[in-house]
Amino acid sequence: xxxxxxxxxxxxxxxEEGRLASRHGSVEFLTTMRYIEKYLKPGSRxxxxxxxxxxxxxxxxxxxxxxxxxxxxxxxxxxxxxxTLPGEPVSIRQGNALDLSGFSDHQYDITLLLGPMYHLxxxxxxxxxxxxxxxxxxxxxVIFAAYVISDGCLLDEGFHRGNIDVARYIRDGxxxxxxxxxxxxxxxxxxxxxxxxxxxxxxVFPVTxxxxxxxxxxxxxxxxxxxxxxxETFGIYLNYHFTVCEREDLLGITSHGLDIFRTQCQMPKIExxxx
Numbered sequence: 001x002x003x004x005x006x007x008x009x010x011x012x013x014x015x016e017e018g019r020l021a022s023r024h025g026s027v028e029f030l031t032t033m034r035y036i037e038k039y040l041k042p043g044s045r046x047x048x049x050x051x052x053x054x055x056x057x058x059x060x061x062x063x064x065x066x067x068x069x070x071x072x073x074x075x076x077x078x079x080x081x082x083x084t085l086p087g088e089p090v091s092i093r094q095g096n097a098l099d100l101s102g103f104s105d106h107q108y109d110i111t112l113l114l115g116p117m118y119h120l121x122x123x124x125x126x127x128x129x130x131x132x133x134x135x136x137x138x139x140x141x142v143i144f145a146a147y148v149i150s151d152g153c154l155l156d157e158g159f160h161r162g163n164i165d166v167a168r169y170i171r172d173g174x175x176x177x178x179x180x181x182x183x184x185x186x187x188x189x190x191x192x193x194x195x196x197x198x199x200x201x202x203x204v205f206p207v208t209x210x211x212x213x214x215x216x217x218x219x220x221x222x223x224x225x226x227x228x229x230x231x232e233t234f235g236i237y238l239n240y241h242f243t244v245c246e247r248e249d250l251l252g253i254t255s256h257g258l259d260i261f262r263t264q265c266q267m268p269k270i271e272x273x274x275x
Contacts, residue, residue: 004072004096021055023234024223027241028216028256029055032114032144034242035211035260039110039142040065047108047136049097049129050115054080054090061090068108070095097129103136111137113145121184121191126201134205137263143207145259146215150182150192152255156221195251198259207261214245214254221253 021029033056044065048057051069053076061067062085069092071077080092095102097116111133120126133143154175158164169175174183182192195212202209219226219241229237244250251257 027219044109048112213258215258
Protein backbone atom coordinates (compact mmCIF):
# COMPACT_ATOMS: atom_id res chain seq x y z
CA UNK A 1 0.00 0.00 0.00
CA UNK A 2 2.76 2.38 -0.99
CA UNK A 3 0.43 4.76 -2.89
CA UNK A 4 -2.72 5.52 -0.89
CA UNK A 5 -4.04 8.36 -3.05
CA UNK A 6 -6.47 6.22 -5.08
CA UNK A 7 -7.71 4.53 -1.92
CA UNK A 8 -8.22 7.74 0.05
CA UNK A 9 -10.07 9.38 -2.83
CA UNK A 10 -12.34 6.35 -3.28
CA UNK A 11 -13.32 5.95 0.38
CA UNK A 12 -13.77 9.68 0.85
CA UNK A 13 -16.81 9.39 -1.42
CA UNK A 14 -17.92 5.74 -1.17
CA UNK A 15 -20.81 4.73 1.12
CA GLU A 16 -19.36 1.59 2.74
CA GLU A 17 -21.89 1.81 5.57
CA GLY A 18 -24.71 1.74 3.03
CA ARG A 19 -23.18 -1.24 1.22
CA LEU A 20 -23.21 -3.38 4.35
CA ALA A 21 -26.64 -2.11 5.37
CA SER A 22 -28.36 -3.08 2.09
CA ARG A 23 -30.14 -6.42 2.20
CA HIS A 24 -27.71 -8.13 -0.18
CA GLY A 25 -24.75 -6.43 1.55
CA SER A 26 -26.02 -7.53 4.94
CA VAL A 27 -25.29 -11.15 4.02
CA GLU A 28 -21.56 -10.47 4.32
CA PHE A 29 -22.01 -8.46 7.53
CA LEU A 30 -24.28 -11.02 9.22
CA THR A 31 -22.04 -13.91 8.19
CA THR A 32 -18.92 -12.21 9.52
CA MET A 33 -20.64 -11.30 12.79
CA ARG A 34 -21.93 -14.86 13.13
CA TYR A 35 -18.36 -16.16 13.05
CA ILE A 36 -17.00 -13.43 15.33
CA GLU A 37 -19.67 -14.36 17.87
CA LYS A 38 -18.33 -17.93 17.97
CA TYR A 39 -15.11 -16.65 19.55
CA LEU A 40 -16.31 -13.81 21.76
CA LYS A 41 -15.91 -14.32 25.48
CA PRO A 42 -16.78 -12.02 28.39
CA GLY A 43 -14.11 -9.35 28.57
CA SER A 44 -12.71 -9.96 25.08
CA ARG A 45 -10.62 -7.07 23.78
CA UNK A 46 -10.98 -6.40 20.07
CA UNK A 47 -8.88 -4.51 17.54
CA UNK A 48 -10.32 -3.61 14.15
CA UNK A 49 -7.68 -2.69 11.57
CA UNK A 50 -9.14 -0.75 8.65
CA UNK A 51 -12.37 -0.05 10.51
CA UNK A 52 -13.95 2.14 7.84
CA UNK A 53 -16.92 4.01 9.27
CA UNK A 54 -17.23 1.53 12.13
CA UNK A 55 -20.04 -0.88 11.29
CA UNK A 56 -18.30 -3.80 13.02
CA UNK A 57 -16.56 -1.79 15.75
CA UNK A 58 -19.74 -0.06 16.88
CA UNK A 59 -21.79 -3.26 16.76
CA UNK A 60 -19.30 -5.00 19.05
CA UNK A 61 -18.75 -2.04 21.37
CA UNK A 62 -22.50 -1.68 21.87
CA UNK A 63 -22.53 -5.24 23.14
CA UNK A 64 -20.12 -4.17 25.85
CA UNK A 65 -16.80 -5.26 24.35
CA UNK A 66 -13.79 -2.95 24.50
CA UNK A 67 -12.88 -2.10 20.91
CA UNK A 68 -9.92 -0.18 19.50
CA UNK A 69 -9.96 0.76 15.84
CA UNK A 70 -7.43 1.90 13.25
CA UNK A 71 -8.42 3.60 10.00
CA UNK A 72 -6.40 5.18 7.20
CA UNK A 73 -8.96 7.55 5.65
CA UNK A 74 -9.70 10.76 7.56
CA UNK A 75 -13.24 11.00 6.16
CA UNK A 76 -14.05 7.54 7.53
CA UNK A 77 -12.66 8.50 10.94
CA UNK A 78 -14.92 11.54 11.04
CA UNK A 79 -17.97 9.41 10.21
CA UNK A 80 -16.88 6.79 12.77
CA UNK A 81 -16.60 9.43 15.50
CA UNK A 82 -19.95 10.97 14.58
CA UNK A 83 -21.61 7.59 15.12
CA THR A 84 -19.95 6.92 18.48
CA LEU A 85 -22.45 7.05 21.34
CA PRO A 86 -21.65 8.67 24.71
CA GLY A 87 -19.90 6.13 26.90
CA GLU A 88 -19.43 3.63 24.06
CA PRO A 89 -16.26 1.59 24.80
CA VAL A 90 -14.60 2.25 21.45
CA SER A 91 -11.62 4.33 20.32
CA ILE A 92 -10.20 5.11 16.88
CA ARG A 93 -6.88 6.42 15.63
CA GLN A 94 -5.43 7.04 12.20
CA GLY A 95 -2.99 4.48 10.88
CA ASN A 96 -2.58 1.64 8.43
CA ALA A 97 -2.28 -2.12 8.55
CA LEU A 98 1.41 -2.22 7.69
CA ASP A 99 2.55 -0.36 10.80
CA LEU A 100 0.83 -0.96 14.12
CA SER A 101 3.82 0.26 16.11
CA GLY A 102 1.49 2.25 18.35
CA PHE A 103 0.16 -1.02 19.76
CA SER A 104 2.00 -3.35 22.12
CA ASP A 105 2.45 -7.05 21.46
CA HIS A 106 -0.30 -9.50 22.43
CA GLN A 107 -2.98 -7.00 23.48
CA TYR A 108 -6.10 -8.36 21.81
CA ASP A 109 -8.20 -11.50 21.97
CA ILE A 110 -9.76 -10.88 18.55
CA THR A 111 -8.27 -8.89 15.69
CA LEU A 112 -10.31 -7.91 12.63
CA LEU A 113 -8.62 -7.27 9.31
CA LEU A 114 -11.77 -6.85 7.26
CA GLY A 115 -10.64 -4.33 4.65
CA PRO A 116 -6.87 -3.80 4.36
CA MET A 117 -6.19 -7.02 2.42
CA TYR A 118 -8.46 -5.66 -0.31
CA HIS A 119 -5.86 -3.00 -1.07
CA LEU A 120 -2.45 -4.65 -0.69
CA UNK A 121 -0.94 -5.58 -4.02
CA UNK A 122 2.31 -7.40 -3.28
CA UNK A 123 3.17 -10.43 -1.19
CA UNK A 124 5.54 -8.46 1.05
CA UNK A 125 2.81 -6.01 2.10
CA UNK A 126 0.18 -8.73 2.45
CA UNK A 127 2.41 -10.69 4.79
CA UNK A 128 3.42 -7.56 6.66
CA UNK A 129 -0.23 -6.81 7.44
CA UNK A 130 -0.86 -10.37 8.62
CA UNK A 131 2.36 -10.28 10.68
CA UNK A 132 1.34 -7.07 12.42
CA UNK A 133 -2.14 -8.44 13.13
CA UNK A 134 -0.64 -11.56 14.68
CA UNK A 135 1.85 -9.54 16.72
CA UNK A 136 -0.82 -7.51 18.49
CA UNK A 137 -3.03 -10.56 19.10
CA UNK A 138 -2.61 -12.67 22.21
CA UNK A 139 -1.33 -16.25 21.82
CA UNK A 140 -4.39 -18.34 21.15
CA UNK A 141 -6.31 -15.29 19.92
CA VAL A 142 -8.35 -15.30 16.73
CA ILE A 143 -7.83 -13.17 13.61
CA PHE A 144 -10.38 -12.54 10.87
CA ALA A 145 -8.92 -11.52 7.49
CA ALA A 146 -11.22 -10.65 4.58
CA TYR A 147 -10.32 -10.73 0.89
CA VAL A 148 -11.95 -9.80 -2.43
CA ILE A 149 -12.27 -13.00 -4.46
CA SER A 150 -11.54 -12.69 -8.16
CA ASP A 151 -13.94 -15.24 -9.64
CA GLY A 152 -16.98 -13.95 -7.78
CA CYS A 153 -16.17 -10.40 -8.91
CA LEU A 154 -15.55 -11.53 -12.49
CA LEU A 155 -18.91 -13.31 -12.63
CA ASP A 156 -20.84 -10.43 -11.04
CA GLU A 157 -19.09 -7.22 -12.11
CA GLY A 158 -17.76 -8.64 -15.38
CA PHE A 159 -20.01 -11.11 -17.15
CA HIS A 160 -23.23 -10.22 -15.33
CA ARG A 161 -23.18 -6.41 -14.97
CA GLY A 162 -20.56 -5.35 -17.48
CA ASN A 163 -18.85 -3.00 -15.01
CA ILE A 164 -15.60 -4.82 -15.80
CA ASP A 165 -14.73 -4.95 -19.51
CA VAL A 166 -13.36 -8.50 -19.47
CA ALA A 167 -12.04 -8.35 -23.04
CA ARG A 168 -10.12 -5.13 -22.32
CA TYR A 169 -8.75 -6.52 -19.06
CA ILE A 170 -7.43 -9.52 -21.00
CA ARG A 171 -5.87 -7.25 -23.65
CA ASP A 172 -4.27 -5.11 -20.93
CA GLY A 173 -2.80 -8.13 -19.16
CA UNK A 174 -4.96 -7.73 -16.06
CA UNK A 175 -6.69 -11.09 -16.60
CA UNK A 176 -4.88 -14.16 -17.86
CA UNK A 177 -6.83 -15.45 -20.92
CA UNK A 178 -6.20 -19.10 -20.05
CA UNK A 179 -6.47 -19.26 -16.25
CA UNK A 180 -8.48 -16.03 -15.69
CA UNK A 181 -6.09 -15.16 -12.87
CA UNK A 182 -6.41 -11.46 -12.06
CA UNK A 183 -3.62 -8.90 -11.62
CA UNK A 184 -4.32 -5.64 -9.80
CA UNK A 185 -2.59 -2.29 -9.29
CA UNK A 186 -3.38 0.54 -6.84
CA UNK A 187 -5.36 2.41 -9.49
CA UNK A 188 -7.62 -0.65 -9.80
CA UNK A 189 -8.42 -0.18 -6.06
CA UNK A 190 -9.05 -3.84 -5.24
CA UNK A 191 -6.61 -6.74 -5.12
CA UNK A 192 -8.50 -9.73 -6.51
CA UNK A 193 -7.32 -13.09 -5.19
CA UNK A 194 -8.15 -16.78 -5.16
CA UNK A 195 -7.94 -19.26 -2.31
CA UNK A 196 -4.52 -20.32 -3.62
CA UNK A 197 -3.22 -16.77 -3.19
CA UNK A 198 -4.47 -16.65 0.40
CA UNK A 199 -2.83 -20.00 1.13
CA UNK A 200 0.45 -18.64 -0.23
CA UNK A 201 0.24 -15.54 1.96
CA UNK A 202 -0.44 -17.64 5.05
CA UNK A 203 2.07 -20.43 4.35
CA VAL A 204 4.85 -18.83 6.46
CA PHE A 205 2.84 -18.19 9.61
CA PRO A 206 2.50 -20.53 12.62
CA VAL A 207 -1.28 -20.34 12.85
CA THR A 208 -4.19 -22.75 12.72
CA UNK A 209 -6.95 -22.09 10.22
CA UNK A 210 -10.32 -22.42 11.92
CA UNK A 211 -12.60 -21.56 9.00
CA UNK A 212 -12.43 -20.36 5.44
CA UNK A 213 -15.80 -18.82 4.59
CA UNK A 214 -17.57 -17.57 1.47
CA UNK A 215 -18.80 -14.58 3.44
CA UNK A 216 -21.32 -13.29 0.90
CA UNK A 217 -21.61 -16.35 -1.33
CA UNK A 218 -23.82 -15.51 -4.33
CA UNK A 219 -25.38 -12.46 -2.67
CA UNK A 220 -23.85 -9.87 -5.02
CA UNK A 221 -24.59 -11.95 -8.10
CA UNK A 222 -28.20 -12.31 -6.92
CA UNK A 223 -28.53 -8.85 -5.40
CA UNK A 224 -31.74 -7.84 -7.19
CA UNK A 225 -33.45 -11.10 -6.26
CA UNK A 226 -32.29 -10.86 -2.64
CA UNK A 227 -33.33 -7.23 -2.28
CA UNK A 228 -36.80 -8.16 -3.57
CA UNK A 229 -37.31 -11.04 -1.10
CA UNK A 230 -39.87 -10.74 1.65
CA UNK A 231 -38.57 -11.14 5.20
CA GLU A 232 -39.50 -14.81 5.48
CA THR A 233 -37.81 -15.75 2.20
CA PHE A 234 -34.73 -13.74 3.09
CA GLY A 235 -34.52 -15.55 6.42
CA ILE A 236 -34.65 -18.90 4.62
CA TYR A 237 -31.99 -17.70 2.17
CA LEU A 238 -29.74 -16.65 5.06
CA ASN A 239 -30.10 -20.05 6.70
CA TYR A 240 -29.22 -21.70 3.39
CA HIS A 241 -26.18 -19.45 3.02
CA PHE A 242 -25.00 -20.13 6.58
CA THR A 243 -25.32 -23.85 5.89
CA VAL A 244 -23.24 -23.88 2.70
CA CYS A 245 -20.77 -21.00 3.16
CA GLU A 246 -17.89 -23.34 4.06
CA ARG A 247 -18.60 -25.94 1.38
CA GLU A 248 -15.46 -26.44 -0.70
CA ASP A 249 -17.37 -26.70 -3.97
CA LEU A 250 -19.00 -23.27 -3.49
CA LEU A 251 -16.12 -21.21 -2.09
CA GLY A 252 -14.86 -19.89 -5.43
CA ILE A 253 -17.99 -18.04 -6.50
CA THR A 254 -18.16 -15.70 -3.52
CA SER A 255 -17.17 -12.05 -3.95
CA HIS A 256 -15.64 -11.88 -0.46
CA GLY A 257 -13.77 -14.57 1.42
CA LEU A 258 -13.09 -14.65 5.17
CA ASP A 259 -10.02 -16.45 6.52
CA ILE A 260 -10.27 -17.14 10.25
CA PHE A 261 -7.24 -18.43 12.12
CA ARG A 262 -5.88 -18.86 15.63
CA THR A 263 -2.46 -17.59 16.63
CA GLN A 264 -0.06 -20.08 18.14
CA CYS A 265 3.66 -19.75 18.81
CA GLN A 266 6.44 -17.23 18.17
CA MET A 267 6.11 -15.20 14.99
CA PRO A 268 8.75 -15.56 12.26
CA LYS A 269 10.56 -12.32 11.49
CA ILE A 270 9.43 -10.77 8.20
CA GLU A 271 12.29 -9.06 6.41
CA UNK A 272 11.79 -7.51 2.99
CA UNK A 273 10.21 -9.87 0.48
CA UNK A 274 12.29 -12.91 1.38
CA UNK A 275 9.37 -15.01 2.66
